[in-house]
Amino acid sequence: MADHRIIVAAALDGAGWHPAAWREPSSQPDRLYSPDYWLDRVREAEEGGLDFVTFEDNFALQSSDRRGPDTATDEVRGRLDARLIASRVAPVTDHIGLIPVVNTTLTEPFHVSKAIATLDFTSSGRAGVQARVASRAEEYSHIGRHDAPTVDSSSSGPAELSVTEVGAKFEQAAEEVDAIRRLWDSWEDDAEIRDVATDRFIDADKLHTIDFEASTFSIRGPSITPRSPQGQPVVAALAHAGTPYRFAARATDLVFVTPTADNAAEILSAVRTAEAEVRREGDELKVIADLVVLLDASDSNGTEVGGADPNSTGPDESAAVRLERLDSLGRPLAEATEARIVVGSASEVADVVEELAAAGYDGVRLRPGVLTDDLPLIANQLAPELRDRGLTRSTYPQDASLRELVGLPAAPPSRYAGETGQNSPAPASAL
Amino acid sequence: MTDPNKKQIILAAYVGGVNEHTLWEAPGAGSQIEFDTFRHVAQTAERGKFDYFFLAEGLAVRQHGDDFFDHDIVGRPDTLPVLASIAAVTEHIGLVGTINSTFNEPFELAREFASLDHLSGGRAGWNVVTSFDAFTGANFRKGGYLDRDQRYQRAEETVRTVKELWDSWPEDAIVADKASGTFIRDASVGAFEHHGQQFDISGRFTVPRSPQGRPVIVQAGVSPDGRNFAAANADLIFSPFRDREAAAAFHADINKRVVKWGRQRGDVKIVPSVNFVLADSTAEAREKEAEIRQQTFTPKTVRVLAEQIWNRDLSDFDLESEIPPVEPDLESGRFVNGRTYHTDRNTDVAQLREYSQAHGGLGLRDVFIATRGRSDFVGTPAEVAQALDDFVQEDASDGFVVGNSVVPSGLDEFVDSVVPLLQERGSLREDYDGTTLRSNLGIPVPERGSTTPAIYA
Structure with a gap:
């Protein structure tokens, strides 16, 4: 038995994380932009009792080339805005946390703040955001007007941002998340009073300008959206190296990392070092390992379901054979992902999860190789296996917020609570 | 039964808030932020076969001197996330949101509205507004840099650019043929390039063509520039003219401009924002209306x-x-x-x-x-139904954006008592006939790649 409960989440993107996932019999490539496709996936994850799902997003079109657009026509292209997918499923799901990826570099912090606060209202306290730093040159050329970073001439491709510039963008990202969080705090919890006797809808002393001065921008506030059920929705980030670890340590609650089979301890310690370097205060970062998973269609005892013809396609094919077959169709999974690939039975994958938990990780985020095959297997086989091992809770606690699901203190008070008369004068507008 | 000889009335539901017309003190007044409020209004409007649910946008808490407003409703949810959530609990009704073109770039606007259109099965619309004040700008990194006289130039180029992005994916771009392994037709889908005075952008758009192709464009200008902008670019005008004579003059003027910009009369629908007060007798309704004004001020x-x-x-x-x-x-x-x-x-x-x-x-x-603050349609349900119908049949407008001083229950009595009478009069559908907002509004579907004339050459 493990000595602590862990977070289990799923990362949703297109037809799955294998570039050929959309070609599987179960896949629905013509429905990837339909609301029911996303609702079905989120409900599957919810049936498995997962803590949250994330929704990928990017201002650049998907590409097999990190440095810029590609010419591929055999992989999924096109995505919907992740904030809106999360909003679309929010009122028709009940327990699971919803964490859209948001490009915080190129989206105004005021917009990010109110979108996620609103998701928190429509989901009754299940909202989070995965802050993503725009790292591809196309993202800047799509938006224009912005301080598009120059291109690193020493890099091998035409459109990759230099390390220095990405570093600056991470510095800025920490400030952007800080601004977003301050806007979430800019209304105290009980600001709305509806006091008929004094003709006051709000207690104006409980609204606060944030007057946030970052190195390259300033934001006055307060937010237009009142304080949401969680007060502070959950903030996450994906990080692969020291600079992003420090960004996460400064700004987020959760960090997704990509340990291999050999360096799990090393990466965890690098994250802890980053936390010390930035003198993080309060709760430690929840460190969550990303794993791409393909599961055998077998029961929890590892017995093959429905025979084991290694050449058959379909639900009774072993995960290893399935991966090999999918890899033969085009770009192999190993070239398409930076995360560790785990292939096997529910019990074998649970072993990997348990090892990570024993190494000190707070949880795992599973990237299903094929959403329509591996997500149901995660929900129906892996999740019960993890529960049986005592790694996860047996049911959702009643009315739990996402903060509670991931073990963060519920409803933190606004940082501005109790401050009055701190508001800045209104900037003058023309008549 | 709808009467083919009568104009069909366009109806939109508006959730009041952040002005004195919404009485938060009224008995029955609900939350202005909880999702249930928005769900209730949208579902009620859908029950009444309304064309669309309309949500305004807030980008700054209003201030009066150095003090925040505290007497009116303060605070709003974010427009598009609410509309995406409403899409989950409704099936037919259009979802139109105000989004300021000054504080969003065309790429963001295009992806958000195309996403909403996908997520609602073709029910999205964008009410384009412009802002130029430093007060609101202080909430944004880029600030309020826009000169007032530039705002329509920017709005026009924004709308044109957004349409280019919406058109960047052909209808048949996604092949998704598992056997051959062809997902997209070719590697150029989504390619766009726009080099204008306001925007210099290029790349590949990320959202495949949405069910409506182009979500519905709504606009609310009354100045000559605003009228030309709307006549050339919009599908629908959210009009401030509630007085019948002024409304009819506006309707005629817009239709003249619509033709001038190379479109057909009737291509642009005009809907003023109106309030109603209903009671069992005319006298009672008038009394109730006077009382609302007392409470308002x-x-x-x-x-x-x-x-x-x-x-x-x-x-x-x-x-x-x-x-x-x-x-x-x-x-x-x-x-x-x-x-x-x-x-x-x-x-x-x-x-x-x-x-x-x-x-x-x-x-x-x-x-x-x-x-001030007079309700536009006051009387018994029969009187109000007749007045609304006459207003539209006499070309003072093509329909109405209906608000009420009590949120969210105020619309209930309209849907229960006035809607059936409008249906009896043959001026309102008994059921939705189309699947998209465009089809329900009866407005043309613009061809991919078609352009509108530039007002600011």
């Missing part, structure tokens, strides 16, 4: 409205008994922030004084009660 509301007009602190005056005997401040920056002010302050003050003098020296509050 609380002393604080009167003061803030007055200070918005005078552009100065009026706390030294008794607004119950007098019209402040001072002139408006035309020199200083805005005293009331976060609210637009279009008209001439001197003229407005002169009109208030004139009305007061003509009515035995009424105080400002009573002048407001007598002259």
Whole structure:
């Protein structure tokens, strides 16, 4: 038995994380932009009792080339805005946390703040955001007007941002998340009073300008959206190296990392070092390992379901054979992902999860190789296996917020609570 | 039964908030932020076969001097996330949201509205507004940099660019053929390039073509520039003209401009924002309406409205008994922030004084009660249904954006009592006939790649 409960989440993107996932019999490539496709996936994850799902997003079109657009026509292209997918499923799901990826570099912090606060209202306290730093040159050329970073001439491709510039963008990202969080705090919890006797809808002393001065921008506030059920929705980030670890340590609650089979301890310690370097205060970062998973269609005892013809396609094919077959169709999974690939039975994958938990990780985020095959297997086989091992809770606690699901203190008070008369004068507008 | 010889009335539901017309003190007034409020209004409107649910946007908490407004409703949810959530709990009704083009780039606007259109099965619409004030700009990294006289140039180029992005994916771009392994037709889908005065952008758009191709464009301009902009670019105009004569003149003028810009008369629908008060008898309805105005103009509301007009602190005056005997401040920056002010302050003050003098020296509050915030359609359900129908059949408008002073339950009685009468009159559908907002509104589907004439050449 493990000595602590862990977070289990799923990362949703297109037809799955294998570039050929959309070609599987179960896949629905013509429905990837339909609301029911996303609702079905989120409900599957919810049936498995997962803590949250994330929704990928990017201002650049998907590409097999990190440095810029590609010419591929055999992989999924096109995505919907992740904030809106999360909003679309929010009122028709009940327990699971919803964490859209948001490009915080190129989206105004005021917009990010109110979108996620609103998701928190429509989901009754299940909202989070995965802050993503725009790292591809196309993202800047799509938006224009912005301080598009120059291109690193020493890099091998035409459109990759230099390390220095990405570093600056991470510095800025920490400030952007800080601004977003301050806007979430800019209304105290009980600001709305509806006091008929004094003709006051709000207690104006409980609204606060944030007057946030970052190195390259300033934001006055307060937010237009009142304080949401969680007060502070959950903030996450994906990080692969020291600079992003420090960004996460400064700004987020959760960090997704990509340990291999050999360096799990090393990466965890690098994250802890980053936390010390930035003198993080309060709760430690929840460190969550990303794993791409393909599961055998077998029961929890590892017995093959429905025979084991290694050449058959379909639900009774072993995960290893399935991966090999999918890899033969085009770009192999190993070239398409930076995360560790785990292939096997529910019990074998649970072993990997348990090892990570024993190494000190707070949880795992599973990237299903094929959403329509591996997500149901995660929900129906892996999740019960993890529960049986005592790694996860047996049911959702009643009315739990996402903060509670991931073990963060519920409803933190606004940082501005109790401050009055701190508001800045209104900037003058023309008549 | 719908009558083929009658114009079909377009109906939209508007959730009130952040102005004095919504009575948060009223019994039955619900939350202005909880999702249940928005769900209730949208589902009620869908029950009444409304064309669309309309949500405005807030980008700054209004201020009056150095104080936040506290007497009106303060605070709103974010427009598009609410509409995406409403899409989950409705099936037919259109979802139109106001989004400011000044504080969003075309790429963001295009992806968000195309996403909403996918997520609602073709029910999305964008009410394009522009803003240029430093007060709102202070909430944004880029600030309020836009010159006032540039706002329609920017709005026009924004809408044109957004349409280019929506058109960047052909209808048949996604092949998704598992056997051959072809997902997209070719590697150029989504390619776009726009080099204009306001925007210089290029790349590949990330959202495949949405069910409507181009979500519906709504606009609300009344100046000559605004009218031309709408006539050339919009599908629908959210109009401020509620008086029948003024509305009919506006309707005629817009349709003339629509033809001038190379479109067909009727291609652009016009819907004024209106309020209603219903009761079992005419007298009772009038009484109820007068009471709503009494409730609307609380002393604080009167003061803030007055200070918005005078552009100065009026706390030294008794607004119950007098019209402040001072002139408006035309020199200083805005005293009331976060609210637009279009008209001439001197003229407005002169009109208030004139009305007061003509009515035995009424105080400002009573002048407001007598002259402002009147509901447009007051009477029994039969009277209101007839008045609404006449308004549309006589070409004063093509329909209405219906609001009510009580949120969210105010729309219930309209849907229960007026809607059936409009259906009986043959002016409102018994059921949705189309699947998209465009088809329900009866407006053309623009061809991919078609362009509108540039007003600002």
